[in-house]
Amino acid sequence: MDDDAGFSAELTSALGGARRRAVRDGDRQIDTAHLLHSLLEHDPLVRAAFAEGSQLARLLGYLVQRSIGYGLRWQSGVEDSGALPVVTAAVTDPRPAPDAQAPLAAAGAPVIAAQAPPAACPLAEGFSPLATAALDHARVRAAARRAEGRARPGEPARGVDLLAAIVADPGARAVEVLTRAGVDPLALRARVEAGLDVRLPGGGSTC
Known part of the structure; x- marks a missing residue:
């Protein structure tokens, strides 16, 4: 993936690892569990969350344990719940479906306002439908963040x-993996939205 794909160097490395x-x-296919595992390996800011x-x-x-245990049952299926929309030119609201947003709102996580979506992820081939939607939603x-002035112009x-x-x-x-490992996904997302996505431990800015 090159810089034009709109992803940071750490995220690019994580996608390659996945x-x-x-x-x-x-x-x-490459699913969200692959993405989570690779993000933890390649991105210190993700680990800090x-x-x-x-x-x-x-x-x-x-x-x-995926390759020798629970992941074996996933090999014959496709990961696609439909709660996250796949961002295409025809989509005008990139937010999750209302029923998916409700628990996030209850956890205090802000909802991203609707806006014109960026171009669909050019490297989505080989990803599960849900992982593809997540990649596009990450770009949204x-x-x-850029539109709100919380990031530099062009920041990936x-x-x-x-x-x-x-x-x-x-x-x-x-x-599913997070839940089985004892991590609350709602609390994790709330931590990201609260500001751990802009600073590393110790106060150093990622910008």
Whole structure:
């Protein structure tokens, strides 16, 4: 993926890692669980969004069991719950469906206002429908941040944008993994929306 794809260097590396893991494990598509695992490996800001080190260690320990355990039942299916819209030229509101947004609003997570969506992700081939929608939603989230003056013009989507997108859908495989590892997806997204997406631990800005 090149810079024109609209993703940060860390997110680009994570996408490459997710693709390699899916190929290595013989999975049909790259799904949100692949994306979550690779984001944790490649993006320190994503790791910082977790409440404590033990929580992160438990999650990583669960993720590595995929190829020999729970992930085997996913190999014959397609990840697509439909709660996150796939962003296309015909879509004017990139927000999750109302029933998906309700629990997020209850958790205090802000909702991104509707706006003209960016071009669809050019590297979505090989991704599950839900993962494809999450990638496009991450770019929408980054565009909203730029429009609100919370990011520099041209700043690409980052790993935390994708993290927020993949945990927004309760049907995502990443959400199942998080839940089984004892991580509350709603609390995680609320932490991202509250500001952990702009600063690393210790106060250093990512901008």
